[in-house]
Amino acid sequence: MTRTRVLAALIMAPFAIAAVLFLPTPWVVALAAVMFLAGLWEWLRLADIDDTLARTVLLLVNLLLMVALVWASRSESGGSLVLFQLMVVLGVIWWLLAMIWLRHYDFASDHDTHARVFKLGAGTLAVVPAWCALAVIHAGQPYGHAWLLIALAVVWAADSGAYFAGRKFGKRKLSPRISPNKTVEGMAGGAIAGIAVAMVGAPLAGASLAQLPAVALVAAIAVGFSVVGDLFESLLKRHVGAKDSGDLIPGHGGILDRIDGVLAALPVFALGKAWLGF
Numbered sequence: 001m002t003r004t005r006v007l008a009a010l011i012m013a014p015f016a017i018a019a020v021l022f023l024p025t026p027w028v029v030a031l032a033a034v035m036f037l038a039g040l041w042e043w044l045r046l047a048d049i050d051d052t053l054a055r056t057v058l059l060l061v062n063l064l065l066m067v068a069l070v071w072a073s074r075s076e077s078g079g080s081l082v083l084f085q086l087m088v089v090l091g092v093i094w095w096l097l098a099m100i101w102l103r104h105y106d107f108a109s110d111h112d113t114h115a116r117v118f119k120l121g122a123g124t125l126a127v128v129p130a131w132c133a134l135a136v137i138h139a140g141q142p143y144g145h146a147w148l149l150i151a152l153a154v155v156w157a158a159d160s161g162a163y164f165a166g167r168k169f170g171k172r173k174l175s176p177r178i179s180p181n182k183t184v185e186g187m188a189g190g191a192i193a194g195i196a197v198a199m200v201g202a203p204l205a206g207a208s209l210a211q212l213p214a215v216a217l218v219a220a221i222a223v224g225f226s227v228v229g230d231l232f233e234s235l236l237k238r239h240v241g242a243k244d245s246g247d248l249i250p251g252h253g254g255i256l257d258r259i260d261g262v263l264a265a266l267p268v269f270a271l272g273k274a275w276l277g278f
Contacts, residue, residue, distance in 0.1 A: 021149060028135075029070075029134065032131055033063070033066055035255065036130065036131050036259065037059055039256040039260075041055060042255060043119075044123065045245070046119070046233075047119035062123075069128075081135070081136055083132075084133075084135050085132075087129045089271060090129050091129025091130060091133060092268055094126065101232070101235070126263045126264070129267050130266045133267040133269070133271075134266055137266070146204060146205035146206075147205050151270075152262065154195075154198050154226075155194070155222070155261045157196070158194035158223040159226070162187055162189055165185055165193075169185040169186075169189070170185045172184040174186070175231055178238060182227075182230075182231070195220055199216060202215040211277075214276040217276070219269075223265070226261030226262070230260050233245065
């Protein structure tokens with residue numbers, strides 16, 4: 001499984017990196033919308049929306065919300081990212097609330113209408129703000145493309161670091177009821193890997209030496225939130241008895257299994273970058 005996992009990552013990573021670095025922001029945002037909505041499709045299944053027509057309608061509603069944000073952001077001078085930035089803040093608030101949800105495992109764990117409503121709302125609050133954060137980061141001048149790659153690489157490195165550190169050193173369970181395989185040691189290894197990647201990449205994206213502590217702080221917090229995103233998806237899977245969100249990617253499960261940490265980390269990274277000014 002590890003060999004398949006690594007091989008799949010090696011195939012996917014170059015395409016993702018090339019898109020982030022060389023495509024203009026509108027194209028990156030469009031491709032990200034496709035990816036994030038594919039993850040939302042799987043989220044809807046985990047929210048007990050089994051009817052294909054109902055899932056399609058709900059997906060279209062979220063797509064229309066994205067289109068509305070783009071349309072409302074147009075102006076004679078070329079456009080404004082204010083609405084996108086507000087959605088980023090909303091996304092951070094949502095993931096803070098998600099931490100409370102994780103502490104109350106049984107909340108919305110049944111299969112009635114009210115549980116579905118909460119999980120559907122959570123899906124929109126997870127996907128749309130993350131997509132907005134991606135747009136805000138990539139549109140930044142002059143190194144927005146580099147900063148987006150760093151933000152993604154922080155999550156990727158943290159995920160890999162946690163996986164291997166957990167297998168080698170993991171003893172203390174992080175959240176045994178939600179995700180028995182995650183350990184405190186794995187999370188620490190992921191944080192170290194994520195911060196290291198940020199420290200290497202930040203100077204290449206124009207960060208000064210004085211800004212590196214701020215970059216490290218934001219990277220560390222983003223890694224912490226990526227774990228929250230991962231745990232929240234695991235919570236959804238536990239509620240419905242699913243092992244993976246899908247089986248599209250060999251060794252990795254579904255799209256949502258790959259972007260759950262990214263969904264939580266991107267709004268935090270975007271807000272931290274804007275707040276601390278690097």
